Amino acid sequence: MSGARILAVDDEPQIRRALRRTLEGHGYEVRTAGTGDEALRALPWRPDVILLDLMLPDLDGLAVARRVREQSTVPIIVISVRGEEDRKVQALDVGCDDYITKPFGMDELLARIRVALRHAAGQTVAPVVQANDLRIDFERRLVTRGGDEIHLTPTEYDVLKYLVQHAGKVVTHRMLLQQVWGAEHLDETQYLHVFMSQLRRKLEPHPARPQYILTEPGVGYRFRSPV
Amino acid sequence: MDESQSGNVGPERVVRCTAVTAYLLVALIMAAITGGLIIVRPHLSLATVALIYLLVVFLAAGRLGRGPSILASLLAVLAANYFFTIPYNTFVVASPQDVLALLVFLFVAETTSRMAARQQKAAEAEILRKTDELKSILLSAVSHDLRTPLSSIRMAATALLQQDVRWQDDVRRDLLQMIDSEAARLSRLVGNLLDLSRIEAGALRPLREPHEVQEVVARAVDAAGDRLQAHRVSVDVDPNTPLVPLDMTMMENVLINLLDNAGRNAPEGSQIRMVVRPDGANVVVRVENDGPGIPPELAGQIFNRFATANQGRQGTGLGLAICKGLIEAHGGRIWVERPGEPGARFAFSLPVEMRTAAGAPLRSAAR
Numbered sequence: 122m123s124g125a126r127i128l129a130v131d132d133e134p135q136i137r138r139a140l141r142r143t144l145e146g147h148g149y150e151v152r153t154a155g156t157g158d159e160a161l162r163a164l165p166w167r168p169d170v171i172l173l174d175l176m177l178p179d180l181d182g183l184a185v186a187r188r189v190r191e192q193s194t195v196p197i198i199v200i201s202v203r204g205e206e207d208r209k210v211q212a213l214d215v216g217c218d219d220y221i222t223k224p225f226g227m228d229e230l231l232a233r234i235r236v237a238l239r240h241a242a243g244q245t246v247a248p249v250v251q252a253n254d255l256r257i258d259f260e261r262r263l264v265t266r267g268g269d270e271i272h273l274t275p276t277e278y279d280v281l282k283y284l285v286q287h288a289g290k291v292v293t294h295r296m297l298l299q300q301v302w303g304a305e306h307l308d309e310t311q312y313l314h315v316f317m318s319q320l321r322r323k324l325e326p327h328p329a330r331p332q333y334i335l336t337e338p339g340v341g342y343r344f345r346s347p348v
Numbered sequence: 349m350d351e352s353q354s355g356n357v358g359p360e361r362v363v364r365c366t367a368v369t370a371y372l373l374v375a376l377i378m379a380a381i382t383g384g385l386i387i388v389r390p391h392l393s394l395a396t397v398a399l400i401y402l403l404v405v406f407l408a409a410g411r412l413g414r415g416p417s418i419l420a421s422l423l424a425v426l427a428a429n430y431f432f433t434i435p436y437n438t439f440v441v442a443s444p445q446d447v448l449a450l451l452v453f454l455f456v457a458e459t460t461s462r463m464a465a466r467q468q469k470a471a472e473a474e475i476l477r478k479t480d481e482l483k484s485i486l487l488s489a490v491s492h493d494l495r496t497p498l499s500s501i502r503m504a505a506t507a508l509l510q511q512d513v514r515w516q517d518d519v520r521r522d523l524l525q526m527i528d529s530e531a532a533r534l535s536r537l538v539g540n541l542l543d544l545s546r547i548e549a550g551a552l553r554p555l556r557e558p559h560e561v562q563e564v565v566a567r568a569v570d571a572a573g574d575r576l577q578a579h580r581v582s583v584d585v586d587p588n589t590p591l592v593p594l595d596m597t598m599m600e601n602v603l604i605n606l607l608d609n610a611g612r613n614a615p616e617g618s619q620i621r622m623v624v625r626p627d628g629a630n631v632v633v634r635v636e637n638d639g640p641g642i643p644p645e646l647a648g649q650i651f652n653r654f655a656t657a658n659q660g661r662q663g664t665g666l667g668l669a670i671c672k673g674l675i676e677a678h679g680g681r682i683w684v685e686r687p688g689e690p691g692a693r694f695a696f697s698l699p700v701e702m703r704t705a706a707g708a709p710l711r712s713a714a715r
Contacts, residue, residue: 134578139500139526143507146519202495204488224499226506
């Protein structure tokens with residue numbers, strides 16, 4: 122058990138109670154906050170992960186995220202609801218690390234928390250990443266599936282590399298465009314759709330039902346975390 | 349639709365003239381005015397008569413539409429010629445002036461009725477737009493309210509299903525209790541929505557029987573209790589409070605909504621006070637908390653659908669609207685006391701005697 126500290130920020134007392142009960146059961150140390158102000162006041166407690174609902178009675182959740190980022194790089198997982206895609210993307214763009222959509226199951230939440238903790242621990246990506254029969258060797262710039270080499274264009278390789286470096290976390294369209302194509306192409310999401318479809322055709326056994334590169338509708342993509 | 353059928357009385361009025369009555373009305377008004385004008389004929393110039401008729405045509409066009417105002421124009425020209433052009437009481441051979449007058453009347457009739465129709469259409473479109481807006485606000489509010497208990501239920505259930513944790517007995521019990529109480533909350537929300545649609549349809553029929561107010565209060569506190577764990581609830585009922593004819597289920601719902609509202613807005617650990625007092629022909633129930641209070645500008649409209657004092661969008665604002673509907677169906681009244689001061693205090697009164705048939709609102713409910 123990690124015993125990591127989790128700050129859960131949600132305006133609904135019932136959700137706070139459920140989060141506290143379940144996360145404590147998993148050995149985490151939990152503090153809860155019902156308002157943005159309380160959340161900011163809890164920062165000196167030095168949480169390892171913040172779960173942040175965007176809908177708060179006082180400060181906007183986005184404002185809270187910005188204020189947290191001014192003083193800390195603690196991973197922030199946004200708790201959102203369907204239909205809030207715009208705000209979700211904004212939250213990720215101001216530096217939140219991931220999001221989870223209500224109503225969520227505990228397995229999903231725990232998996233997100235583990236990924237966030239792993240990334241925060243600064244675990245650099247191993248030189249070789251293996252996910253099922255897919256193998257990516259960053260040192261040799263070599264991608265193979267079931268032993269067969271897959272030929273990727275330089276851009277396809279860059280996209281894949283960025284996704285794998287953030288395995289398990291959501292990567293927004295903007296983040297990918299900025300990273301691979303540069304700041305002047307931030308709005309050209311059609312690039313991404315084209316390259317993703319090419320990449321999936323090369324990597325995925327069933328490109329229509331991808332198991333490596335998952336779509337986060339309206340937000341971006343997520344490389345399934347290798348187990 | 350022909351404007352004459354719509355009656356052109358503006359969207360807020362329900363009076364609608366059928367085509368025939370609108371034409372009859374115009375004929376009657378023209379007859380009455382002409383009769384009146386004939387009496388004072390020696391003192392009138394033809395120009396004055398023409399202006400008065402023009403006014404009638406103008407009003408007919410605005411209120412009744414194009415067809416009736418054209419009838420008014422024709423009648424006006426004929427009457428002016430017959431009764432007010434020398435020699436009186438004869439038709440003078442049509443002069444170019446008459447044709448010109450008729451054209452002017454027709455022009456006024458046409459443009460005015462057209463403008464009125466356009467205005468009415470714009471007003472109708474505005475109403476439609478507002479209805480649409482309300483619907484989408486309702487949808488997003490309801491989905492937020494439904495999602496919150498769903499989230500707690502799913503979290504607790506999936507936690508219990510996990511095989512890699514051995515939950516301690518008290519935690520397991522707490523999680524199960526959470527599932528139970530949140531399911532009850534969901535069911536209450538659905539009940540609220542049903543009540544709301546009944547209130548809106550005017551189909552609310554309270555089953556009023558004499559009850560101890562204390563009993564209703566106790567039941568509501570029990571039902572809302574699980575969500576008020578973080579608060580202390582005090583109940584103070586005057587022993588002289590008479591029995592009140594009320595629908596137990598509905599009144600319980602009112603109190604739960606008020607308690608729920610208090611629980612959401614008051615800081616954890618604070619006290620929520622319920623006070624019941626007889627007050628003349630009424631019993632007054634007050635529910636107050638130590639939350640931020642209701643700003644004065646909101647006090648009047650907080651019982652409207654979707655009004656909520658905080659911007660965090662906690663709650664739909666449906667609860668208070670439902671309280672108002674249910675209380676009014678009992679012939680009572682609900683209001684905010686001491687708005688603008690910290691600590692919200694909601695009060696409602698219920699008449700002790702069944703002075704009206706069930707469901708008929710009683711305007712004279714005293715404070």
